[in-house]
Amino acid sequence: MAALAAEGTARGLATTRACALWGLDAQLVRVEVDVAPGLPSMHVVGLADAAIREARERVRSAVRNSGFEFPLRRITVNLAPADRRKEGTGFDLAIAVGVLRASGQLQSTADPLLVAELALDGSLRPVRGCLPRVAAAAARGVDEVVVSRENASEAAAVDTLAVRAARTLREVVAHLDSTAPIVGEPAAPLGEDTSGGEVDFADIAGQASARRALEIAAAGGHNVLLVGPPGTGKTLLARAFPGILPAFTPRERFEASVVHSVAGLLGPDRPLLAARPYRAPHHTLSAYALVGGASPPRPGEVSLAHRGALFLDELPEYPAAALEALREPLEDGRITISRAGAAATYPARTILVAAMNPCACGFFGDAERECRCLPEQVARYRARISGPLLDRIDLRVGVPRVQAAALRSVSAEPSHAIRERVEGARRAARARGVLANAELPLSALRRWSRLSDQTHALLELAVAKDRLSSRGYHRVIRVARTIADLESSAEIAELHLAEALSLRREL
């Protein structure tokens, strides 16, 4: 594998390993470098995008400025497999090391995964998506990876291979030819799960039905919509929501971190997410920013909220295109973005917590303030949430203004007590092979949702009364399953289903 480069006319051929990324799907790439006699030039082939073709200039300068010689011959770089489009700057280091090998300046058979961008002075820069690349390499038996210092702790989250963090190309070469081996990066400790709301439910008075709906949402991974006049505490309830989500398991933490890695949101100070993601994008965002897109594709907010919660305040104010684009991820828990020549699938298993005013002025149905909207305006305002989108929001609750008397009354239940019940329901879901009931596939749902005769009759009645769409039929059973789980009931009783139906009420 090591190259030999006799003076003058001899050919040099070398290979190194890099990793390409499509969405979250990482695949090892062979970087083949051929240094042959001919006019000095450098070509990159193998469906490389503009950023990779520009690697020529970075590699040339980095090699020279690191004190090596850049061969004045005809250099061809091939990225295999050559039939899949590749993008990004993560191939710089692999190409540079390949050039040094093919030109005989590096004699070593070590073949680690090389993932870094090069600066013109030869120093290493971090790349987006380091975590999924390293994880994929480890899964395919690679036992060593070289990354930039900035990516070190992120890469070290994968503990089945040795992570070498280097500052410069020189350090990488010194490590490879064993003149100055780099010590393996210690495995990154997972650290505390710092999940928790900034607001505790103990501090929220009244709002019994909203609290109940959020508990069910957390327990079963169902989406929830809070409807009420301004100032009734919708935002407060939503901010308290993360505090009742179940503990962040290592698997979920890895999944969520991978998305953040691809979006370039991890760093040396934050190698892995410490808490379940809670995304609250403003309503001025575009459809691309919400569900992902652009070219090359990037994950959107709904994917960044994977395994956490996505809070959309003032739901009708979001662009219609953005709201409609939410349908697929809310239904399937993932989103596929197709662009010319590139398709990427991102996970999007999140809990949507949405809030809205009952009308444009906000006071429709408010006992204390007068609503200034015409009835058609109220209907139009609500129609901004389309039927298909609403169909995917299983829990819809009115959040009324709390009377002063209720504000003073009983002390409310704290978040940790609610969270305990949520954990119980999640344990029941795990016994069925999913993390939450919202993910139960139909076959499993049938198997795990035995309905008593009475419950079944109620369901039939609801269908006969036009209260359920065919999508709603199964979704309401999932919610009823969660409600039964909160009571540790194996069977779905009539009241469980009735409550699920109640929460599915039209706006």
Next chain:
Amino acid sequence: MILTRADPSYPAHLAQCPDAPEALHVRGAFVRGDEIAVAVVGTRSMTSYGERVACDLARDLALSGVTVVSGLAHGIDETAHRAALDAGGRTIAVLGCGLAAFHGSIARRRLLERIATGGAVVSEYDDDFAGAAWTFPVRNRIIAGLTLATVVVEAGAPSGALITAARALDYDRAVFAVPGSIYGAKSIGCHRLITEGRARLCRRAADVLAEVGAMLPARERPRLPLSPLERAVFEAVFAEARHIDEIARDAARPVEEVSATLTLLELRDLVRGVGDGRFVARVS
């Protein structure tokens, strides 16, 4: 069906009016009890305040056994009809065109069919008469004539509802007006009726019932096979719409039980959701 003034089932109160129509075309039927009727009328371009008032008034009147009469126009009229029907009560619509020539919105044509089965739709015109600008004010005298009292919910400065109120005064019937914002254009007519002493102030159905209620037979709450919790929840929403949270707090029961119970009652057509977590009883 055509009722002439000589017909014994011709509405008695209307028959007392000097300018009552010689014949009434009727779809549906007048029943005993329809003589205890109240008109709920108002502007076509209502505010949501007006909608709420019309809805609450018509519902509470219907729940008390009063027949709600109106003109099946956009806005207050249709809201009043609908609320009365939804509460399981009686309602009568008086058209300004022939019974077969009603060309309102699809929603109101559907409503017309509901009224024809759960009440009566009447007109003094031949079935295929299309109506004209002058026929609608003229039919307002029938609305006034059929009823013991007229409630104007929202009315601008010139308004058909004010014509109904004027006819009601002509016939010596009670007139009520609902106050609104002093800054809004939709309550100018109501405020004028009140300041000129021609209408009494109406805040809720009870104000009207004080006038006509004495004529009502005592009504019994329905005896239904209900569990204690169902009974408690049903009673809590019997008189007025309330939020789930309130019901649960007053009954000292967990909100999930109350929520589930309301749905069970709703599926049995005993209560109805009025939006954003509030419910009210239906009676049949």
